[in-house]
Amino acid sequence: MTDTVAEPARGAAPKGVAIRLGIPMLSAPAMILVALGLLLPLALMLRNSLNIYDPAELMISAFTLENYVKFFTDSFYQGVLWRTIWISALSTAICLIFGAPVAYFLARYVGDFAKRMLLIFILVPLLIGNAVRTSAWMLILNDHGVLAAILGFFGYEGELGLMYSAPGVVIGLVSVLLPFMIITLNSVFEAIDRNLEDAGxxxxxxxxxxxxxxxLPLALPGILSGSVLCFILSMNAYATPVLIGGPTFHMMAPTVYQQIAKVMNWPFGAALSFILMAVTLCLTIWVSALVQRKYRKWSE
Amino acid sequence: MSEVVLQEVAKHYGPAVVVQNMSLRIADGELISLLGPSGCGKTTTLRMIGGFVDATSGKITVGGRDVTGLPPNRRNMGFVFQNYALFPHMTIAQNVAFGLEMRKVNRADAEKKVQEALARVRLAQYADRLPKQLSGGQQQRVALARALVIEPDVLLLDEPLSNLDASLRQEMKIEIRQLQQSLGLTTIFVTHDQDEAMSTSDRMVLMYNGKVEQIGSPDELYNQPRSAFAARFLGVPNLLPGRIVQGSFEMEGGTALRLAGQKQLVGNCFLALRPEVIGISAEAVEGENNLSGTVEIMTYHGAAVEYQLRTDAGLTLTARAVAPGLGGPEVLPKGAKAWLHWPASAGVIVSEH
Structure with a gap:
């Protein structure tokens, strides 16, 4: 038998090898881009966070955990982190509560054409820049704004107090995040075979x-990813807390910006952003694990 | 008693009529199939019986109980879906137990019933697997066990075999029929496959355009199709157009064919001839109807030889002869001149519509 099998030409690699090596190589440019664009700045930030801030020289090269220690000993910054976490968690929860029924309704009861139109309608707010949209919310929420006028028409005379407050920021964040939640959940519900419900x-x-x-058990992984998406986006929200929250309502992303661009304290700003990233990551992983465990219990 | 009666049941979607005033009586313990091409309204009818689609008008009763307005979860019917619709996150045992749980059957009884149901479809050893770990045929048997374990009044099957390959389909067909008969369960089986319907049903309901075209036993439908549509759908390839003149069938073009014992129709109609009633020979046969033609295609099937011939009048006819080795005539090659012949009593007169 062996003599009938043609030997591969010397020097030429068999075709299979070329394919095996070639296809992974296609991802190389993207990998390099990710490495340069994502990992390199991150590494630089990590390095900066270990430096020392000096009002005169701005940054002195060092290897110290001073900036992290500062965060964990200063109750102001811890307060900022806590506020960021609960505002994000609340906004995500509200998005889930309002988004899930809409997404389910779209997936089950709306015809193809109407659904496409409604999804576009839901996406329209995303076509407008975040800052512009939030400015509009300022016009709606302020004490002499649209909402106050409407409530005034129905006889409500008191102050709204929504501007520069937590409820105002949550309203602003929900308006930004809701489309993301609805679109994620819609595709999750669409993927669940309708016959399963009929079988039930x-x-x-x-x-x-x-x-x-x-x-619910079948949608849970999707609900989780939608929630994680909204949570991460709101943990890092900038325009909404700045514009609606104002100068006295502090959340993490604006604080990082303030440290780096205003105070010029790069080391502490870098440390803050690392803490924000680590906390977001840990919370996400923790909640995912929790939900996975619950999921197993549900499916029994 | 779970006799199912449909009285003038109709389904309209806006101006579109999907099912037109359908009346049907399905006896207790009977397996009836709803047969027809896609879009004929068979699945809609089944879903109306199951309660997943609201009837626009009409009444559905099961064992004398009016179920027309009831939601599916209060009809006590077992439904088997084309794609099985097993709950992917539950084990086989959990899938089968689901209906019992909804009926608040106590745990010990439920476990016993699940085991029995799985044993009945020979899947007892798979109880702890997930649906995706089973083959298509096994999943279909789980779906069947899940529908049967709740002891439904009626079993509804929506194209249950169409996702299976040919040999499995044959096996499942027999299995469904055996289960249905041993349980004496009133069953409605939707299919587009006449062979499937024929080999499982007590009676068949042939549907077309939202209407019942013909109802009868498989034997009746096979041998006495009423219309050209029914004949074609039940696998009669030969439909000779013409009309009845003084007791004989006059083909378009004037050739008269003898009839014997066939029903008579006024106006244009067809003479339907099954391939196996048509004989093929080199010479015309005395005492039978004869048409001459040329062999266009000859295909060999082992036990039989199938010919497609073009008659001198330009009609294409299919004839099936017993293979020469089994006592049939010599094989005729492509291009050969031949005579097609059949006894006057063979063939059925069918209406145009």
């Missing part, structure tokens, strides 16, 4: 049970 019905389950036992 035919076996005697009511709609609540079907939601709890069939739709």
């Amino acid at each position: 019905l035919s076996l005697g389950a009511n709609h609540v049970t079907i939601m709890r036992r069939i739709v």
Whole structure:
């Protein structure tokens, strides 16, 4: 048998090898871009966060954890972090509560054409820049704004107090994040076979049970990724806390900006951004693990 | 008793009529199939019986109980979906147990029933697997077990075999029929495959354009199709257009063919001839209807030889002869001149519509 098999030409690599090596190589430019564009600045920031700030020389090269120690001993900055976390968690929860029914309704009860139109309608706010949109919210929320006028028409005379407050910021964030949640969840619900719900019905389950036992467990991974997306976006939100929260309502991203661009304290700004990143990452992983465990219990 | 009765049931979507005033009586323990091409309204009818689609008008009763307005979860019907619709996040046992859980059956009884149901479809050893770990045929049997374990009044099957390959389909067909008969379960089986319908059903309902075209036993539908559509759908390739003149069939072009015992129709109609009733020979046969033609295609099937011939009048006819080795006539090659012949009593007169 062996003599009938043609030997590969000397020097020429067999075709299979070329394919095996060639296709992964296609991802090389992207990998390099990711490395240069993402990892390099990150590494530089990490290095900066270990330096020392000096009002005269701005940054002195060093290897110290001083900046991190400063964060964990200064209750002001911890307060900023806590505020950022609970504002983000609350905004995400509200997006989930309002977004899930809309996404489910779109996925199940709306025809193809109407659905496309509605999704575009939901996406329209994203076509306007964040800062511009938030400015519009300022016009709506302020004490002499649109909302106050509407409430005034119905006889409400008191101050709204939404500007420069947590509720105002949450409203602003929800308006930014809701489209992301709806679009993510819509595709999650679309991917769940409608026959599964009908099968549940035919076996005697009511709609609540079907939601709890069939739709929710199957949608859970998607709900999780939608929530993680919204949470990360709001942990890092800048325009909304600055414009609606104002100068006295501090959240992490504006504080990082303030340290780096205003105070010129690059080391501390870098440390703050690393803390923000680490906390976001840890919370995301923790919640994911929690949900996964719960998911297993649900499906029993 | 779970006799299913449909009275003038209709489904309209705006101006589109999907099912037109359909009346049907399905006896207790009967397996009836709804057969027809896609878009004929068979699945909509099944979903109306199951409660997933609201009937626009009409009434559906099961064992005398009016279920027309009831939601699916209060109809006590087992439904088997074309794509099985097993809950992917539950094990096989959990899938089968789901309906019992909804009925608040206590745990010990439920476990026993699940085991019995899985044993009935020979899947007891797969109880702890997930659906995706099973083959298509096994998943379909789980779907069947899940629908049967709740002891439904009626079993509804929506194209249950169409996702299976040919040999599995054959096996499942027999399995479904056996299960249905041993349980004496009133069953409605939707399919577009006449062979499937024929080999499983007590009666078949042939549907077309939202209307019942013909109802009858497989034997009746096979041997006495009422219309050209029914004949074509049930696999009769030969439909000779013409009309009845003084007791004989006059083909377009004037050739008269003898009839014997066939029903008579006024106006244009067709003479439907199954390939196996047509004989093929080199000479005309005395005492039978004869048409001469040329062999266009000859295909060999082992036990039979199938010919496609073009008659001198320009009609294309299919004839099936017993293979020479089994006592049939000599094989005729492509291009050969031949005579097609059949006894006057063979063939069925069918209406145009």
